[in-house]
Amino acid sequence: MNGGGVELLNAGNATALFHSVDAFLFDCDGVIWKGDKLIDGVYDTLTFLRSQGKKLVFVTNNSSKSRRQFASKFLSLGISVSQDEIFSSSFAAAMYLKSIEFSPDKKEDGKKMIELKENPFLEHDKTVGAVVIGLDQYINFYKLHYATLCIRENPGCLFIATNRDAVGNMTDLQEWPGAGCMVAALCGSTEKEPIVVGKPSAFMMDFLLKKFHVDTSRMCMVGDRLDTDILFGQSAGCKTLLVLSGVTTLPTLQDSANNILPDYYTDKVSDLLQLLRP
Amino acid sequence: MNGGGVELLNAGNATALFHSVDAFLFDCDGVIWKGDKLIDGVYDTLTFLRSQGKKLVFVTNNSSKSRRQFASKFLSLGISVSQDEIFSSSFAAAMYLKSIEFSPDKKEDGKKMIELKENPFLEHDKTVGAVVIGLDQYINFYKLHYATLCIRENPGCLFIATNRDAVGNMTDLQEWPGAGCMVAALCGSTEKEPIVVGKPSAFMMDFLLKKFHVDTSRMCMVGDRLDTDILFGQSAGCKTLLVLSGVTTLPTLQDSANNILPDYYTDKVSDLLQLLRP
Secondary structure, rough: OOOOOOOOOOHHHHHHHHHHHHHEEEEOOOOOOOOOOEOHHHHHHHOOOHHOOOEEEEEEOOOOOOHHHHHHHHHHOOOOOHHEEEEHHHHHHHHHHHHHHOOOOOOOOOOOOOOOOOOOOOOOOOOOOOOEEEEOOOOHHHHHHHHHHHHHHHOOOOOEOOOOEEEEEEOOOEEEHHHHHHHHHHHHHOEEEEEEEEOOOOOHHHHHHHHHHOOHHEEEEEEOOOHHHHHHHHHHHHEEEEEEOOOOOOHHHHHHOOOOOOOOOEEEOOHHHHHOOO | OOOOOOOOOOHHHHHHHHOOOOEEEOEEOOOOOOOOEEOOOHHHHHHHHHHOOOOOEEEOOOOOOOOHHHHHHHHOOOOOOOHHEEEEHHHHHHHHHHHHHOOOOOOOOOOOOOOOOOOOOOOOOOOOOOOEEEEEEEEEEOHHHHHOOOHHOOOEEEEOOOOOOOEOOOOOOOEEHHHHHHHHHHHHHHHHOOOOOOOOHHHHHHHHHHHHHOOOHHEEOOOOOOEHHHHHHHOOOEEEEEEEEOOOOHHHHOOOOOOOOOOEEEEOOHHHHHHHOO
């Protein structure tokens, strides 16, 4: 094991963790579900934690859905979650723009393609003041060109990334390029770095603290990624629990090149329930 | 002017440069042509240099054409250039693979798209041993996913970039995202760095020196980009001439953040002819 300090979750430290924490923050993809399938035992675990008075918060870098759509997804999987308990990176991007009093009266997106005829020229809207980029399965040259023009040529245009996850379990069968792929593409063409609002950026935590009055030392961040979830939790002073049901494997955790070490690790969220109620 | 040493080309230093150089290395896009238009005075300048016994070499990061196709493009613009005088980044990629005795018996490309049905899974060829990426106007999620799978999952798979130009004058009307955009996207999803064979990498120079027996101190690299052309020339010990007919503007050259300084700069290639034959 790299470094020291990472403990496999067991009955003893699970009980201590449970009593020292008032709020559990969960990542969703790879923790709560994979694709459209709930991970085994999640329902019972969340139900138990709620019954014990723990606050539940869902903090996801997935930018493909609104808070309402996330609540619907939870409901379709049999779990009742309030929109207020959901913090997604798309919501964070909207909150970020609101926090700087940016009025988004313009929006440009969709599945436009560019036809590369002889000597094409793309007219872009010079009043666009912010480009927000996240995971986009419909990424194409038109969008990259349009966004590049706005960022490079519109004075003061903001470049905001929902997150920079390299890959993600868009489905439960394999890993797919994540938002980090599209964000990097724009970094490559603009030679600029974005403002990141999703994990591990502290922005979502700042916003979350305004909503939930819990000291971060009494929070536990539960996630499947070291460089987003665990780093996010650690930076904020939360306890951290890595689950191996998503992107991170045990060899990755133990690799000598890895320097992000959670307090605890376990296979999946429901291990917590098993250990607390053997 | 940032630093010292950069001289505007004038009759005196142009004459000195001319006599101290046996070979002129030219970038193409933004130097020889913009899109499909020859830049003013290029024909006369090249004709003059040849008539004076200077070797001409064309070193381009443009990976969209084969050497033969580049020679055809020159011919269609009225300039006769031998294939042997053309060094493109796609040629460099092929030469790189040859130099490591890689046998490219497999090729995967085209305009495939992925249909994002429920729980899709992309089967990839686990024998793919190299991914070569350059400028791709048909970039899409399928290609990014396929390339990411090969680089991440095929043991020893090479990740080769033709070049990392942020933007380029694909046409003469505006700048478009360059290979650097697509390369960065794959860096983002794979969390790996590519082997770059185009400028400013020394690979093309090593290969060029095997063909042309000219000492690099008696070469002049003429280009429109600081971070590719000028850096490439400087690293090899060539004299360097920046032309402002392409990507780099005078304010960019003079910006205090810029630390790549050519020996000389001028508006366009034909200034050389004007100054030598006033």
